[in-house]
Amino acid sequence: MAGVEFIDVRKSFGAVPVIKGVDIDIDDGEFVILVGPSGCGKSTLLRMLAGLENITAGSIRIGGRVVNAMPPKERDIAMVFQNYALYPHMTVADNMAFSLMLKGAPKSERDSRVKVAADILGLPHLLDRYPRQLSGGQRQRVAMGRAIVRDPQVFLFDEPLSNLDAKLRVAMRAEIKELHQRLATTTVYVTHDQIEAMTMADKIVVMHDGIVEQIGQPLELYDSPANLFVAGFIGSPAMNMISGRLDPEDRTVFVAEDGTRLPVADPGEAAAGQKLVYGLRPEFIRLDDEGIPAEVVVIEPTGYETHMIVRLGGGDANCVFRERVRAAPGETISLGIDARHVHLFDAETGRRLSR
Known part of the structure; x- marks a missing residue:
């Protein structure tokens, strides 16, 4: 050898x-x-x-x-x-x-x-x-x-x-x-x-x-x-990517281009006002009655898991739920995000900025 x-x-x-x-x-x-x-x-x-x-x-x-x-x-x-x-x-x-x-x-x-x-x-x-x-x-x-x-x-x-x-x-x-x-x-x-x-x-x-x-x-x-x-290539379903910037007054809040406010646990090197991409894997999105509203686009039950595509932050986002979800396309559901697993990337260089 x-x-x-x-x-x-x-x-x-x-x-x-x-x-x-x-x-x-x-x-x-x-x-x-x-x-x-x-x-x-x-x-x-x-x-x-x-x-x-x-x-x-x-x-x-x-x-x-x-x-x-x-x-x-x-x-x-x-x-x-x-x-x-x-x-x-x-x-x-x-x-x-x-x-x-x-x-x-x-x-x-x-x-x-x-x-x-x-x-x-x-x-x-x-x-x-x-x-x-x-x-x-x-x-x-x-x-x-x-x-x-x-x-x-x-x-x-x-x-x-x-x-x-x-x-x-x-x-x-x-x-x-x-x-x-x-x-x-x-x-x-x-x-x-x-x-x-x-x-x-x-x-x-x-x-x-x-x-x-x-x-x-x-x-x-x-x-x-x-x-x-690497973030988009590794993982299936792929990581969700949402364009936007950090809130100038609160760096723990990411503001998508459509105005949706998303949580950030650690922004790392990301600066307020900088063009960013918010990266979130589908399995770190959960159902939450007091969460962020999102419109259901497609539901794909696989048995053990339910895969869903929703409108979030101005685009389509993939979600993976362990539980059975009672929803239909066109309905609005509320989502929670585990901010500890959020990644922030520089929109121009692609480099990850969050720790």
Whole structure:
């Protein structure tokens, strides 16, 4: 196993920069997820780590060795792709053992390693089948088994669950997390799904437009987003954003553009009169008979929770209630806000100002 370091890594395609100076330090045995919207550069960064893309500037280290000019086969990494990349004419066992066969490993060693990997992933009864005889989840486990057999220093996952249905994605998330806990191998995982990132990662790297917006543990990013982008990207439903300013006479009151007055526990660096964005997660809004009036727009009962969209502060706001709510679109309800969980952001820079 080994740690991974990205040191001022840059990548350009012609005159177009796509990675704009990335610094990431991944500890030995850590599960790190690169997350961000399509086109943010996360897959390009993973491909540079794998040796599938050249680096324009900066350096990448694996286990302390600079690998910029090192071919992929010498980096001691194993990659699991989105599309499985299994050989259709080979059995599951042969697919899993293929890299060892290329290295000239004796058959006894290949069989032994395949057996261990198959036992870990619950594949012993499928070893004689061909990929066409497997489900999507089984094919993904075979692709993971092929990586495990190599016993690499670093596992790389490039959106491995994108082709699976919702229920299977949930199951596979748990399997990959359990696999990492058993093997404790350094893992770098790319996804655009922030739910995957929150539930699986030891550390999340949020990327946007070729730069790193924030690095931290999942709950750290959720509770203390560095800026508007991270606040809006992490969390489902997304954080509510309301434009306005602090009351000049009372900095614990935020005045939305439509005049709605909202509570603030700690305004931090925010100044009275400054253009701000009021950030509030849906779960910190509650029903309160003496609260702020809001018009119901949409109600979405999910069983355990009720999701609701209301008109608040001049725009639509998402709410998540644990209780069953008796209301209909067009009605007015009263809402309370837990001011301790309010975030204030600079409207121009996007930086979080509240503590």
